[in-house]
Each structure stands twice: as C-alpha cells, then as structure tokens.
Amino acid sequence: MREVIAAPHPGLDLRQHYGHHQSPAIRAGGLIFCSGMLPVDPETGERRHGTLTSEAHVILGNLKLLLESAGSSLDRLVQVHALIYDSIEYDVLNRVYRQYVANGPPARTVWTAQIEAGFKIQLDVVAAA
Amino acid sequence: MSARREVIPPSDAASRSGQPASMAVRGGDFLFVSGLTAIDLQSGQRMPGTTASETRQILTNLRQLLEAAGSSLDKVVKVNVLLHSMLEAPNMNDVYVRFFPDPPPARTVCGARLPDGVKVIIECTALA
Numbered sequence: 001m002r003e004v005i006a007a008p009h010p011g012l013d014l015r016q017h018y019g020h021h022q023s024p025a026i027r028a029g030g031l032i033f034c035s036g037m038l039p040v041d042p043e044t045g046e047r048r049h050g051t052l053t054s055e056a057h058v059i060l061g062n063l064k065l066l067l068e069s070a071g072s073s074l075d076r077l078v079q080v081h082a083l084i085y086d087s088i089e090y091d092v093l094n095r096v097y098r099q100y101v102a103n104g105p106p107a108r109t110v111w112t113a114q115i116e117a118g119f120k121i122q123l124d125v126v127a128a129a
Numbered sequence: 130m131s132a133r134r135e136v137i138p139p140s141d142a143a144s145r146s147g148q149p150a151s152m153a154v155r156g157g158d159f160l161f162v163s164g165l166t167a168i169d170l171q172s173g174q175r176m177p178g179t180t181a182s183e184t185r186q187i188l189t190n191l192r193q194l195l196e197a198a199g200s201s202l203d204k205v206v207k208v209n210v211l212l213h214s215m216l217e218a219p220n221m222n223d224v225y226v227r228f229f230p231d232p233p234p235a236r237t238v239c240g241a242r243l244p245d246g247v248k249v250i251i252e253c254t255a256l257a
Contacts, residue, residue: 030132030157076134078156079254090244098149104136108150109164109252111211112242128134128156 003027008069009042012062017045024066030129032072036083037063037123038116052089052120056096059123064100072127077106081124083113093121132157137198146173153198155257160200164211164252165190166245175245180217183249184224192228195255204256205234211250215240221249 005025007013014020014035025034039048039058042065048058060074067073084093090110106125115122137153137160153162167176167183170190177183192202208229212221218238226233234253243250 031159071131076156078134078154078159079161080150087242087244094149101149104154105149105151107152107154107161107163107252108148109209109211109250110244111164111250112244126156126161128132 001028005032005066005070008065011040011042011045012066013045014038014040025070027070027129031078032067032070032127032129034063034066034123034125034127037066037125038119039121047117047119049117049119052084052092053096055119055121056093059121060096060100063123063125067127070129072129074100075103076128077101077125078128079126080106080108082108082110083115083122083124084110085112085115085120087112089120137194153194155198158257159206160195160198160255160257162191162194162253162255164209164250165194166247166250170194175247177246177248180212180220180248181224183247184221184251187249187251188225188228191251191253198257200255200257202228203230205229205253206255208234208236208251208253210236210238211241211243212238213240213243213248217248 004023007024022035025032037059039055042062064074135155136151150163153160165187167186176186195201
C-alpha cells in the first residue's frame with residue numbers, strides 16, 4: 001500500500017509553491033520516504049537561504065513537523081542522505097546534525113552536490129513509520 | 130502501521146569514529162547501511178589507496194557488517210556507489226563484480242566530491 005503524506009504546514013507543499021512534481025512524503029511497507037528536504041519557511045514556503053548551519057536547522061525543523069504529522073519522528077529515522085554544497089562544511093554539518101539525532105543515529109551518507117536554488121544543504125531521508 | 134526500528138550494535142571502529150551516524154539501522158524489513166569508506170573495521174584506521182583497493186576494503190567490511198546483522202551480500206537490494214572520479218568506474222566495477230551474486234542488486238554509480246579525500250563511498254539497502 002502506498003499512502004501520500006500531505007504537507008502538515010502550507011509552506012512544506014513544494015508542489016504548490018514551486019511546481020515540484022512530488023509529494024512531501026510517501027508511506028509504504030512500514031517506512032516513510034520523504035522528498036528532498038529544503039530550507040523553506042514551513043508557513044509561507046519562502047526560501048530561507050543562510051549558512052549551512054541555519055539552513056540545516058530549518059530543514060530538520062521541517063522534517064520534524066513532517067514526520068510527526070505522519071506519526072513518526074526524528075528518532076525513527078533509519079537512513080539519511082545529506083547533500084552539501086561543499087565538503088569543506090562536513091564538520092559544520094556534523095555539529096548541527098548531532099543536536100537532532102542524539103541517540104542511535106540513522107545510517108547516513110554525506111556527499112557534495114549542486115543543490116537547487118543555491119541552497120547549501122538538502123536532506124533525503126527514510127524513517128520507520 | 131509502524132515498523133520496527135533497531136540500531137545494529139556498532140563495531141569497535143564505528144563506536145570510535147565519532148560520527149553522528151550508525152553503521153547500520155534496521156527499519157521494517159530492511160537494513161540501511163551508512164556510506165562506508167575504506168577503514169580497518171577493528172582499529173577504525175583509514176585505509177586510503179586506489180579506487181580498487183578502497184572498493185575491496187569497503188565491500189569486505191560490508192560483507193562482515195551485513196552478516197553480523199543477520200543479512201548478507203546476497204540480500205542487498207540497492208547499492209549507491211560514490212566515486213571521486215567517474216573515470217575510475219571500471220576500476221571499481223572490476224572489484225565489485227567479485228563480491229555480489231549474479232544477478233546483482235540494483236545500483237547507482239555517480240561521481241561526487243567526497244569528504245577527507247576518500248576515493249570511494251558505498252552504501253546499501255538490504256533485506257534484513
């Protein structure tokens with residue numbers, strides 16, 4: 001069974017705001033597959049460009065809203081792909097990331113990529129439902 | 130419908146790595162393995178080398194990790210391989226084919242800038 005997880009806050013509907021042809025998340029097989037998370041304002045959808053740290057805080061806050069609305073949580077993450085704009089920021093990423101995955105962190109892979117709209121970070125995640 | 134989530138007990142190397150990541154996490158029917166770099170699983174020491182030698186080291190560790198978690202290379206469903214240069218893809222592949230069964234798992238290979246000068250990162254999702 002495949003179930004669409006709707007945006008819990010209007011700003012998190014990237015399809016509506018930016019025309020991205022994607023659902024915020026899909027639940028299937030006891031797992032939740034989230035679309036690439038970007039630092040947008042959860043109420044207005046406005047882009048929140050900043051430092052990697054500030055962008056990561058926005059993203060992880062949004063991810064918390066999205067997962068909790070689907071009955072999951074940041075503690076239930078199983079896999080994270082962290083795309084960053086420059087590998088020089090690897091330690092900066094770890095510093096902020098650590099604050100959100102305190103216990104038994106998810107499996108993770110980090111690499112450098114060009115991210116849309118000049119953002120510095122994007123998270124692609126799977127959580128246990 | 131919620132799925133079981135379980136962190137696979139870390140190896141010595143993983144617990145000393147200081148990274149905010151578990152080497153493997155079970156979610157529902159699947160085992161999600163972090164992107165692995167070439168290290169000695171016991172000491173945690175990096176083992177930098179050629180694309181081929183790093184690939185061999187990573188897949189050797191991956192096999193051990195999967196088996197310790199009750200899975201195996203035969204149960205891998207998807208692999209993502211990140212290379213510092215796509216010119217090295219054949220060198221990675223020559224080693225890769227010796228580890229996985231025929232028919233092999235689904236796979237994506239792409240070039241990426243990788244942290245700390247590593248040449249290869251391999252992550253996978255396997256049936257638990």
